[in-house]
Amino acid sequence: MWDLVVVGGGPAGSAAALRAKQLRPDARVLLLDKADFPRDKACGDGIAAHGRDELALLGVAGLIADYRPTRHLSVVSPGGARVSAAAARPNHVVPRAVFDARLVDAARARGVEVRRHRVRALTAAGDHVVVDGTVVARAVVAADGANSTVRRLVGIPGSPEEHTAIAVRGYADVPVEDDVQLIVMQRDGWPAYAWSFPVGDGSANVGFGMLLPRLRATGRPGREVLHGGLAELLPHLPARDLRAHHLPLSPGRPRPGAGRVMLAGDAAGLVNPLTGEGIYYALLSGRLAGEAAVRAPADPLPAYRRGLGKALGRHLRTTDVLARAARHPGFIDAAIGTAAERTEVFDLLVEVGLGAGTVPPRLAWAVLRRWLPAAVRGV
Numbered sequence: 001m002w003d004l005v006v007v008g009g010g011p012a013g014s015a016a017a018l019r020a021k022q023l024r025p026d027a028r029v030l031l032l033d034k035a036d037f038p039r040d041k042a043c044g045d046g047i048a049a050h051g052r053d054e055l056a057l058l059g060v061a062g063l064i065a066d067y068r069p070t071r072h073l074s075v076v077s078p079g080g081a082r083v084s085a086a087a088a089r090p091n092h093v094v095p096r097a098v099f100d101a102r103l104v105d106a107a108r109a110r111g112v113e114v115r116r117h118r119v120r121a122l123t124a125a126g127d128h129v130v131v132d133g134t135v136v137a138r139a140v141v142a143a144d145g146a147n148s149t150v151r152r153l154v155g156i157p158g159s160p161e162e163h164t165a166i167a168v169r170g171y172a173d174v175p176v177e178d179d180v181q182l183i184v185m186q187r188d189g190w191p192a193y194a195w196s197f198p199v200g201d202g203s204a205n206v207g208f209g210m211l212l213p214r215l216r217a218t219g220r221p222g223r224e225v226l227h228g229g230l231a232e233l234l235p236h237l238p239a240r241d242l243r244a245h246h247l248p249l250s251p252g253r254p255r256p257g258a259g260r261v262m263l264a265g266d267a268a269g270l271v272n273p274l275t276g277e278g279i280y281y282a283l284l285s286g287r288l289a290g291e292a293a294v295r296a297p298a299d300p301l302p303a304y305r306r307g308l309g310k311a312l313g314r315h316l317r318t319t320d321v322l323a324r325a326a327r328h329p330g331f332i333d334a335a336i337g338t339a340a341e342r343t344e345v346f347d348l349l350v351e352v353g354l355g356a357g358t359v360p361p362r363l364a365w366a367v368l369r370r371w372l373p374a375a376v377r378g379v
Contacts, residue, residue, distance in 0.1 A: 001028070001128060001136045001137065001138060002028045002029065002030045002135065002136065002137040002138070003020065003024070003027040003028045003029060003137070003138050003139070003293065003294065003297065004016070004017070004020050004027065004028075004029045004030070004137060004138065004139050004140075004141065004290065004293040004294070005029075005030045005031075005032065005129070005131055005135060005137035005139075005140050005141075006029065006030070006031045006032065006140075006141045006143060007032050007033075007119050007131075007140065007141065007142050007143060007144045007149075007150050008032075008033060008141075008142070008143035008144035008145060008148075008265075008267070009031055009032075009033035009035075009037060009100065009103075009104045009107075009114070009143075010041065010096075010100050010103075010143060010145065010265065010266075010282065011099070011100065011103060011265065011279050011282040011283050011286065012141075012143035012264035012265025012266070012267070012282035012283070012285055012286035012289075013031060013033070013141060013143030013144075013264070013265070013286060014031070014100070014103035014104055014106070014107050014286065015054065015058060015103070015264075015282065015283045015284075015285075015286030015287045015290065016141040016143060016264060016286040016287070016289045016290035016293070017029050017031045017107040017110075017112040017290065018058045018059070018060065018103070018106060018107050018110060018112070018287075018290065019058060019286070019287045019288075019289075019290030019291055020290040020291075020293055020294045021107070021110040021111050021112055022058065022059055022110070022290075023290070023291060023294050023295065024294040025110075025111065027294055028113075029107075029111070029112045029113070030112070030113050030115065030135065030137070031104070031107055031112050031113065031114045031115070032115055032116075032117040032119060032131075032135075033104075033114075033115075033116060033117070033144075034116065034117070034118040034119075034144075035116065036116055037100060037101040037104045037105075038097045038098065038100070038101035039097060039100070039101075040095075040096065040097045040243070041096035041097070041100060042167075042168075042169045042243040042244065042245035043096050043169065043205075043245070043278075043279075044167075044169065044195060044197055044205055044207060044276065044277075045093050045094055045095050045096060045099075045197060045199070045205040046091055046092075046093055046181070046197050046205075046277065046279065046354075047064060047091065047092040047093070047094055047099070047279055047280075048091045048277065048279075048280055048350075048354035048355060049087075049088075049089035049090065049091065049354075049355070050280045050284075050354065050355040050356065051279050051280040051283055052064070052092070054280065054283035054284055054287060055283065057287060058106075058283070058287060060103075060106045063099075063102050063103070063106065064092050064094050064099065064102075067092050067093070067094050067199070067200055068092075068179070068200035069090035069091065069092055069179070070090060070091050070092065070093055070179045070180070070181050070197065070198055070200070071086050071087060071090040071179055072084065072085070072086050072087070072179055072180040072181070073085060073086075073087050073091075073180070073181045073183075073350065074180050074181070074182050074183070075182075075183045075185075075336055075339075075349075076182075076183070076184045076185060076336075077185055077329070077332050077333045077335075077336035077337070078185045078186065078187035078190050078329035078332055078333060079187065079329060079330070079332075079333040080333075081333050081336040081337040081340065082336070082340065083336050083337075083339040083340040083346055084180075085339075085343065085346050087347075087350055088347050088350070091181060091354070093181070093197045093198060093199045093200065093204075093205055094199070095199065095205070117132075118149075119131055119132060119144070119149055119150060119153075120132055120149070121133060121153070122140070122150060122153040122154065122261070124154075124259045124260065124261075127260075127298075128260070129259070129260050129261065137260075138260065138293070138297050138300075139260050139261075139262065139292075139293040139297065139300045140260060140261045140262070141261075141262050141263075141264055141286065141289045141290070141293065142154075142257070142261055142262065142263045142264065142267045142268075143263075143264045143265050143267055143282070143286060143289075144267055145265075145266045145267060146158075146159070146245070146246045146247065146248045146266040146267070147246070148263070148266070148267035150261060150263075150267065151263055151267050154257070154258040154259065154261050155258065156255055156257075156258055156263065158248065158269075159248030159249065159251075159269045160251075161212050161213055162211075162213055163248065163249045163250075163251050163269070163273070164211070164212040164246055164247065164248055164249065165209050165210065165211050165212060165246070165247040165249055165271075165276060166209065166210065166211075166212050166215055166222065166226070166244060166245070166246055166247070167207050167208065167209030167210075167226070167244065167245055167247060167276065168207055168208055168209070168223075168226040168227060168230060168242050168243065168244045168245075169205060169206070169207035169242065169243055169244075169245065170205075170206055170207065170230075170239030170240055170241050170242040170243070171203050171204065171205060171206065171239065171240055171241050172196070172203065172204050172206045172234075172237035172238060172239050172240070173202060173203060173204075173237075174196070174198050174202065174203065174204040174237070175202070176200070176201065176202045178198040178204065179198060179200070180198065181195070181196070181197050181198070182195065182196040182197075182234075183195050184233045184234065185329075185332065186210075186229060186232075186233055187329050189210055189214045189215075189217075189218065189225075189229075190214075190327075190329045191210060191211055191214070191326060191327065192208070192209065192210035192211075192214065192229060193208070193209065193210075193233075194206070194207065194208040194229060194230050194233035194234050195207055195208075196234060196237055204237065206230065206234055206237050206239050207230060207239075208226055208227075208229040208230035208233065208234075209226075209247065209276060210225075210226075210229070212246075222244070223244075226244065227242065230242075247266075247271045247276050247278070248266055248269040248271055249269070249271050249272075249273040249276075249323070250269055250270055250271055250272065250273055250281075250316050250319060250320065251269065251273075251320060252316050252317050252319070252320030252321075253316070253317075253320075254268045254269045254270055254308075254316070255268070255269075256268060256301065256304055256305050256308055257301050257304065257305075258301070259301065260300060260301065261301075262289040262292065262293070262300060262301055262304045264282065264285040264286045264288075264289045265278065265281065265282035265285055265286060266278060266282065268285060270282065270285055270312075272319055272353060272354075273319050273320065273323035274319055274322055274323055274326060274352065274353050275353040275354065277353065277354050280354065280355060280356075281312070284311060284312070284356075285308060285312075288304055288307035288308055288311065289304050291303075291304075291307065292304035292307060311356065312356055314358050315352070315355075315356040315357065315358055318352065318357075318358045318359055319352065322352065322359070328371075330371055331367070331371050333371075334367050334368075334370040334371035335349065335367045335371075336349075337370060338366050338367050338370055342366065344363065345363055345366060345367070348360075348363055
């Protein structure tokens with residue numbers, strides 16, 4: 001019997017496997033993925049400082065040390081307000097074809113067995129779970145993405161349409177010295193924005209995303225809307241290798257699993273609803289799921305639920321409230337305008353958008369004081 005079977009070899013799944021073996025080197029851990037690595041994954045490729053903290057906790061602190069940090073962030077709001085500043089801690093941009101393969105290799109080096117396998121069936125049987133009729137595990141981590149098969153097999157619904165975004169991602173040529181992560185928001189069809197995240201090798205991950213209901217409301221083909229939005233907002237960065245992907249945005253209280261199955265990363269709907277950031281959540285939730293599997297083998301899900309609540313509970317409730325306010329583009333204009341004037345607000349936006357930050361009342365009031373008069377006027 002396996003102590004832990006992980007389905008999905010992305011950041012969440014690899015983190016779960018790495019953590020389980022880190023805490024219990026003799027644990028029998030199996031990692032299944034339908035693809036061989038390296039493989040591409042449509043994503044913004046951004047790894048924030050909080051994600052690097054998770055890599056350090058997993059014992060792989062140097063995993064992306066050969067990639068140059070991107071130290072600056074520039075954001076343009078729907079109404080044209082702009083903030084440009086250096087982040088308190090730099091971010092990295094690492095293509096998922098590289099990042100995920102390195103994580104899987106690290107898990108394999110730690111003693112995790114890695115197999116290419118597509119999961120089709122799952123049966124709960126008392127104190128264990130049977131995967132595809134032959135693989136028996138004390139616990140399962142479902143880290144198989146936004147369209148998780150395992151989540152469906154245990155009867156947990158996916159993200160509702162109003163909490164789903166869709167984006168297109170590609171790559172463009174930029175100067176090698178470019179180290180500015182750029183986000184340009186679009187008022188038409190808001191919430192919608194384009195991004196350019198330089199990798200450091202003369203290329204940048206570029207893309208455009210919007211809420212799925214907004215996309216459907218255009219009545220136009222999705223490809224036309226997404227590709228057109230990217231070309232309109234970043235006309236100087238013609239993109240190649242464009243691929244679309246869905247983002248299951250966190251509703252504030254994601255359901256973490258059922259029985260002996262724990263959902264992690266995108267499979268749990270752990271994507272920041274303000275920014276679409278998901279790698280930090282994936283690494284964190286995967287780590288916590290791996291911990292629960294080996295520290296509470298008799299009943300891992302409650303331990304996992306408590307860990308998630310402690311690490312992300314207040315933050316996810318904060319982002320849920322802010323995402324509702326952010327449906328009004330004027331609120332974002334006010335937030336960006338205030339961040340341009342006050343460094344602590346800029347740092348706070350980074351913490352909330354890329355990490356696990358919450359909003360102190362005094363800073364919330366600073367933004368509201370700027371926004372409310374315009375909101376009352378209907379601007």
